[in-house]
Amino acid sequence: MAMDKLYEFLIGPALWVAVIVFVGGLAVRLAWLYGLSRERDKPWHDFEDPKWAWRSIIHWVLPWLSVSSRRQPVFTGAVWVFHILWIGVPLFLEAHNLLFEEAWGWSLPSLPAGLADWLTLVVIACVLFFLVRRLTRPEVRVLTSAWDYFLILLALSPFATGWLAYHQVGPYGLMLNLHIFLAEVLLVIIPFSKLGHLVLFFVSRASIGYDFGTRRGARVW
Amino acid sequence: MSDQSQNAGQEATPAAAPPAPAEAPEAPKPVDVGKIKAILEANDSARMRMWLSICSRCGLCAESCFFYLANNKDPKLSPAYKAINSIGKLYRAKGEVSREFLESLEDVIWGQCTTCKRCSMYCPFGIDIASMIAVARAVCYSQGIVPDGLARTTDNILRTGNQMEMPDEEWIETCNWMAEEYGEEIYGLEIPVDKQGADYMYTVNPREPMYYPQDVGMAAEIFHLAGLDWTVPSTGWDATNLAMFAGNKAVAAIPVKNMYDAAVKLGVGAIVITECGHAFRSAKFEGPYFLGIPGGKPPVPVIHSVELFRDIMRDGKIKLKHKFKHKVTYQDPCNVSRNGGLWDVGRELVNLLCEDFVDMSPNRELNHCCGGGGGYIPMGPPFKKRRMISGKVKADQIKATGADYVIVPCHNCFDQINDLNKEYELGVKVVSFKEIITELMVIPESMIPPEEDEEEALAQEEAMEEVSEEANKEASEVEGN
Numbered sequence: 001m002a003m004d005k006l007y008e009f010l011i012g013p014a015l016w017v018a019v020i021v022f023v024g025g026l027a028v029r030l031a032w033l034y035g036l037s038r039e040r041d042k043p044w045h046d047f048e049d050p051k052w053a054w055r056s057i058i059h060w061v062l063p064w065l066s067v068s069s070r071r072q073p074v075f076t077g078a079v080w081v082f083h084i085l086w087i088g089v090p091l092f093l094e095a096h097n098l099l100f101e102e103a104w105g106w107s108l109p110s111l112p113a114g115l116a117d118w119l120t121l122v123v124i125a126c127v128l129f130f131l132v133r134r135l136t137r138p139e140v141r142v143l144t145s146a147w148d149y150f151l152i153l154l155a156l157s158p159f160a161t162g163w164l165a166y167h168q169v170g171p172y173g174l175m176l177n178l179h180i181f182l183a184e185v186l187l188v189i190i191p192f193s194k195l196g197h198l199v200l201f202f203v204s205r206a207s208i209g210y211d212f213g214t215r216r217g218a219r220v221w
Numbered sequence: 222m223s224d225q226s227q228n229a230g231q232e233a234t235p236a237a238a239p240p241a242p243a244e245a246p247e248a249p250k251p252v253d254v255g256k257i258k259a260i261l262e263a264n265d266s267a268r269m270r271m272w273l274s275i276c277s278r279c280g281l282c283a284e285s286c287f288f289y290l291a292n293n294k295d296p297k298l299s300p301a302y303k304a305i306n307s308i309g310k311l312y313r314a315k316g317e318v319s320r321e322f323l324e325s326l327e328d329v330i331w332g333q334c335t336t337c338k339r340c341s342m343y344c345p346f347g348i349d350i351a352s353m354i355a356v357a358r359a360v361c362y363s364q365g366i367v368p369d370g371l372a373r374t375t376d377n378i379l380r381t382g383n384q385m386e387m388p389d390e391e392w393i394e395t396c397n398w399m400a401e402e403y404g405e406e407i408y409g410l411e412i413p414v415d416k417q418g419a420d421y422m423y424t425v426n427p428r429e430p431m432y433y434p435q436d437v438g439m440a441a442e443i444f445h446l447a448g449l450d451w452t453v454p455s456t457g458w459d460a461t462n463l464a465m466f467a468g469n470k471a472v473a474a475i476p477v478k479n480m481y482d483a484a485v486k487l488g489v490g491a492i493v494i495t496e497c498g499h500a501f502r503s504a505k506f507e508g509p510y511f512l513g514i515p516g517g518k519p520p521v522p523v524i525h526s527v528e529l530f531r532d533i534m535r536d537g538k539i540k541l542k543h544k545f546k547h548k549v550t551y552q553d554p555c556n557v558s559r560n561g562g563l564w565d566v567g568r569e570l571v572n573l574l575c576e577d578f579v580d581m582s583p584n585r586e587l588n589h590c591c592g593g594g595g596g597y598i599p600m601g602p603p604f605k606k607r608r609m610i611s612g613k614v615k616a617d618q619i620k621a622t623g624a625d626y627v628i629v630p631c632h633n634c635f636d637q638i639n640d641l642n643k644e645y646e647l648g649v650k651v652v653s654f655k656e657i658i659t660e661l662m663v664i665p666e667s668m669i670p671p672e673e674d675e676e677e678a679l680a681q682e683e684a685m686e687e688v689s690e691e692a693n694k695e696a697s698e699v700e701g702n
Contacts (some may be wrong), residue, residue: 037267042510044268060345067587068281068343075279096441139289142296143305148278148510159702197275204271205489208347215517217562219588220342 010180011099018184026199033203039111044207047168047214056209057202073199075133082126086155089119090183095166095215120163138217151195158183226619227288245550250320256363257316264356265312272348273309278302282350285343287589287614290335300340300350303329307357316360323366330357331368332604335595336466337555342587351595358468367467370601374463375472383459385427392458395430399438408670410445412437413489416452421529422521423453423491424460424480424504425569426632439655440495443530446662447538451493460494462503466596470511475507484521491522493529496653498554498594498631501525501561525557527630530654531566534573540663544576550624552579552638553588553617554631564588574657581618591615593637609644612637616645626650628657 037044069076089098093116097107111119130152130179134140161179164170190198197204212220283289292298307326311318336351344350361367379388393414400412413419423444429436443449457479463474484492495499503511505523514520528545533539551571559563564585571578581588592612597604615638619627627649629635638651 033271036265036270040264040266043517056347060347065581066342066345068229068285069345071284072281074346074633091358134278137280139283139296139302140278140292143280143301144276145278194275194277197277197346200271200275204268204275204346204348207268208341208349211349212341212347212560216560218559220347 003177006177007173007180010177010184014184017179018187022187022190025188027197029191029196030199030203035201037207043206043215044210047210049210049214052209052213053206054209055213056205056220060201060205069221078126078129082123082130085119085123085126086159089116089123090158092116117163117166121161123159124163126155127152151189151193154182154186154189155195158186225576232411246698250365252318252320252323252364254316254318257311257318257360260314260356260363261312262358264359268349269312269353269356272346273312273355275307275346276348277346279345282340282343282348285340287339287592288611291611291613298333298636300334303333304348304350304353308353311357311360320364323361325366326361327368330354330361331371331596331600332607335555335590335592335597337590337594339555339558339587339590339644342559355468357493358466360468360471362468368596368600368604371463371467371596374599375467375469377476378464378472382456382475383427384461384463384476385431385459387427387431389456389458392430393455394435395434396453399434399441403438403442405670407442407445407664407666410441410668413452415455416450418488419450419452420490421449421451421493422484422487422491423451423493423495424458424500425453425495426458426461426500428632429495436653436655439586439659440526442659442662443533443539443655446664446668447533449533451639452487452489454480454483454487457481460492460497460504461501462508463596463599464501465499465503465511466505473503473507474511477503477511481508481512481520482502489521491524492519494523494525496526496630496632496655498556498561498633502556506560525561525630526654527563527567527570529569530658531573534570534658539658541574541661543661545574545626545657545661546576547625548577548579548623549575549626549628550619550622551578551584552591552619552627552629552631552634553581553585554629554634555588555590555594557630558588559586562586567630568655574661575628576655579622579624581622588617589614591631591634591637592641594631598633598636605640608637609640612641613645616641616647619647619649620645624649625642626652628652628654630654665689 060069062074063076063080064070089111092108092111094110094113097110100107131149134148134152135143158179161175161182165172165175167178169175186195190196208220212218245546278301280299280301282301283294283296286298286300288296289298289300296302307329310322334351334354336354338349338351340350341347358367374384377384380386381388396412400410404410406655421444423440425437425440456546457476459476460480462473462476464470464475467473480492490587492504492506501523505519505525509517549571551567553559553564553567554561558567568578568580583589592608592615597608619641620640625648629638629651630653635651635653640650641647642649642651
């Protein structure tokens, strides 16, 4: 069947390509930015100090430690939950771990299927909330381009299709392939878009930590 | 030579507004794309790239900005919007932009931003929008697009090394004059010029010797009473740096170099910056980069008056008759608190001096810019109405404290809050730390001048009053927009 062939391809060579582009892309981007920074971001390197990097990062990794995040507590909470689940659910999903086991004889602990199912709905709810916020708050809408809507829907798409496939809504084979395909597209796009904040968040926060903290003796959260 | 003739006809102050020299309004100038590209390239750093690409358009920065808050939350005044549509567009277009576009930016990067950096605190990624705006300013400046008031200061620096083109001789004369005047009150008071190896080298804002010479006199009183080993340099005494806000790094390097050179030549222990915010930012943080000093630190430690005054008062080097009794609040200048880390030092000093202190809200590093920073005050009359509108945030903050006095260790904040005081009828008095300290300090017996002929003393007092009245009058004319 065509769907099976496609599945074999998506979970085989296509997945390899996606993962290599994802990891390699992020690594290359990081290395390239680091090289550029050595040459052009003198204040950054003049004032490097792990203590301020750590403080700067922790105040925005945990929710409500920064004044700005406290001003929009619901949004902050949703962002926090979304990011944790976005990374956590796929990694600890039973179905994924069965595939890991099959491929490498090794896997991570799995979430109970029912819980994972609910958590996926939470991810979907968070994204819906983000979309509504983006459309209704003028200061957010004015900043938003079509590309921003595309990226947020793309980030959601593997969850939505995965949930539909799990519940066998619609044609299962197609939905499953779509699920894998969209996840791969997402992996490939992450390193080259603002979704690169997956790692650049830490870099950016560290560098502003040096600038405000080490250099000026001031907090930046 | 033609410089000299312009020089003669020109008011030596950024706040007065003579017609800008050599601006031919009819002939539209072409855009020098090469220059723009060079500036963009020089600033195409890892952070710039990262910031421009990772901004997730969350909009959290909007509420940090007093321009946004004071103008009915106009979404186009959110910091991200301003950055994306100025520096973002410049990079996207690779510098190939029209003159009309650059001219439209003037409003955004000078008229809607004081580079106070409050938005960096509100951004989850800590994006430094003020630094990005500064690059857009450099691009516009390179094409002759810059508010006249700021353009004038850079011309002045080029001609005379200081932003108000006060000759060094006049500066020394002012110091001598003030030493004489204030020596009448405090025996032995002097203003040592170019004293080799002094502990502290005091630097000022040129408007002090120019319009408020008492400010220099009061500083001398404080340093003398505290028994400090201090000096003023005969060159490099201007700590301010409006070229930094105009977007001309090359010119911004000049006053900093003059100051560092003087400090190194005199072998002083530290440079002390007068009660001025941006001067501190320039001398301590940005200056080393204007000059390309490896390591990014000034050759001599730089401290702000607030720090030195705090040490003096804390160590009991000056005694007070009593604490200041009126209700006071404290304006955190952005470049002293948020961008200088001195919010606690400022409060310590306020509490050492005053008995009834009430803080604004928000405060410390989260204070709002007064609305006059980042070069806004010197931009003068064309921007004044907007300055008053966006300053409403600060006016409301002050009003809510119910204070009678606002202590302000920054000249730009000082002028802005004075303007707001009139505009919003706040009924407060705006004062510097120097004024409070000198009003309340106890002059030790040994420093009380030997008795003079009473009449002579009286005459001198009158003369003093006249001097300061004259100075005040002159200053208010200048700011009277």
